[in-house]
Amino acid sequence: MKKPISRFYLLLVLVPLLLLASMGGYYFLEETAAGSDVVVVPQTPAPPSATPVPVPTPEPTPTPFPEHDITLMAVGDNLMHLGVVASGKQEDGTYDFSMLFQGISPFLNAADIRIINQETVMGGNSRGFSGFPYFNSPTEVGDAIADVGFNVVLQASNPYG
Secondary structure, three states: OOOOOOHHHHHHHHHHHHHHHHHHHHHHHHHHHHOOOOOOOOOOOOOOOOOOOOOOOOOOOOOOOOOOOOOEEEEEEEOOOHHHHHHOEOOOOOEOOHHHHHHHHHHHHOOOEEEEEEOOOOOOHHHOOEOOOOOEOOOHHHHHHHHHOOOEEEOOOOOOO
């Protein structure tokens, strides 16, 4: 008389067989994928979209600035003490300070930008002239500065305060 096969024995045989079969299938698929029989299926391009893709506008090339050479002459501390003020007084009582700049006039004429630092205030001749510490210089100093050709006059100085 035959003994019935128990389910337990059946599982003991079938489970290893299934494992071996799956491992063999994996090995077989791996070898096929690595071999030369692999066929690559080309992808078809997507159809053109209904909305056009904007083309970027190229940036315009800026026009270069023309180059220029500029010469600069700077003169500092035109400080009008009372002795300097007195040197500009003429016989008729007027003031002329052009003599202060006669020696540098050729150098100034060679420059495009001519800067002077006017150390003292020209607050008006009617107020009287004064020296340190409360300077007030004749307005004719400004005339001489303009006549010789200075085109930038700085007034940010320390004796004002």
